[in-house]
Amino acid sequence: MERAKNLEQTYHTTVEIIIAELSRTEEMKKVEERIKSLDRLDILINNAGYWEPGFLWERSPNSLEAMIMVHNVAPVRFIRAALPRMLQRDKGDIINVSSIGAYFNMVTMENYGATKTYLISFTESLHVALMGTGIRLQALAPGLTVTEFHSRLGADFTKEQRRWMKPEEVVDKSLRALEKVQVLCIPGFRRRLLVKFASALPRPIYYKVMKFIGEKVKKRWDEIEKA
Ligand SMILES: NC(=O)c1ccc[n+]([C@@H]2O[C@H](COP(=O)([O-])OP(=O)(O)OC[C@H]3O[C@@H](n4cnc5c(N)ncnc54)[C@H](OP(=O)(O)O)[C@@H]3O)[C@@H](O)[C@H]2O)c1
Numbered sequence: 001m002e003r004a005k006n007l008e009q010t011y012h013t014t015v016e017i018i019i020a021e022l023s024r025t026e027e028m029k030k031v032e033e034r035i036k037s038l039d040r041l042d043i044l045i046n047n048a049g050y051w052e053p054g055f056l057w058e059r060s061p062n063s064l065e066a067m068i069m070v071h072n073v074a075p076v077r078f079i080r081a082a083l084p085r086m087l088q089r090d091k092g093d094i095i096n097v098s099s100i101g102a103y104f105n106m107v108t109m110e111n112y113g114a115t116k117t118y119l120i121s122f123t124e125s126l127h128v129a130l131m132g133t134g135i136r137l138q139a140l141a142p143g144l145t146v147t148e149f150h151s152r153l154g155a156d157f158t159k160e161q162r163r164w165m166k167p168e169e170v171v172d173k174s175l176r177a178l179e180k181v182q183v184l185c186i187p188g189f190r191r192r193l194l195v196k197f198a199s200a201l202p203r204p205i206y207y208k209v210m211k212f213i214g215e216k217v218k219k220r221w222d223e224i225e226k227a
Pocket residue numbers: 020021022023047048049050051070097098099100101141142143144145146147148149150152
């Protein structure tokens with residue numbers, strides 16, 4: 001609530017906060033209904049997301065389903081709720097926050113990466129369907145960014161974070177790309193190069209590289225969990 005007050009004072013605007021656990025249908029529907037009730041919605045950003053370290057087969061089926069609810073079901077429902085009014089006004093922006101992880105099928109990223117791939121595919125298909133209207137879509141696929149994403153899992157990446165992007169940079173690049181109606185936005189030249197390189201590898205080599213890197217990441221997280 002303090003954040004809302006700060007935003008209101010800084011930007012002379014009105015802020016409404018709806019607290020919702022998006023893996024729960026009833027709470028997701030609270031947000032969905034609020035979206036439907038809006039006379040005007042200029043921009044919808046589906047940003048909520050998280051990652052869980054560990055092997056897929058060690059996670060509970062419910063936690064796997066929860067991630068799909070938050071990353072995919074909620075955005076689809078929110079967009080469906082927003083579109084009729086946006087179409088009526090012939091205006092509106094939609095940004096779905098995916099991840100560069102969509103391009104790297106690494107160990108521990110199976111469910112996370114797949115949900116983020118879904119978001120990219122969904123956004124691009126919707127863009128094609130809505131071409132010629134005033135509705136602009138973007139799938140934003142950032143790489144490592146300094147937020148609470150990792151720290152909330154108890155990890156301290158202070159040293160590595162010097163090379164990570166700042167959220168302000170990611171937002172800036174995303175909004176510039178939106179202006180250019182660039183549907184897929186991967187902020188950062190090096191990250192785009194990395195995606196191109198990984199996609200160009202022959203699949204059997206790509207799988208071996210993903211297994212190797214994924215296992216290194218997994219080992220690092222195991223050490224963090226033990227500490
Ligand atoms: N940081 C990175 O390196 C990175 C890289 C690629 C993609 N991304 C993507 O960027 C997006 C934003 O993450 P971030 O980096 O800003 O991390 P963050 O600081 O941890 O923020 C995540 C946001 O998602 C919300 N959220 C998480 N689980 C939720 C749930 N079950 N129900 C409702 N809200 C939920 C959190 O709400 P609360 O604060 O209330 O928990 C928070 O607002 C995510 O979709 C993430 O996958 C991040």
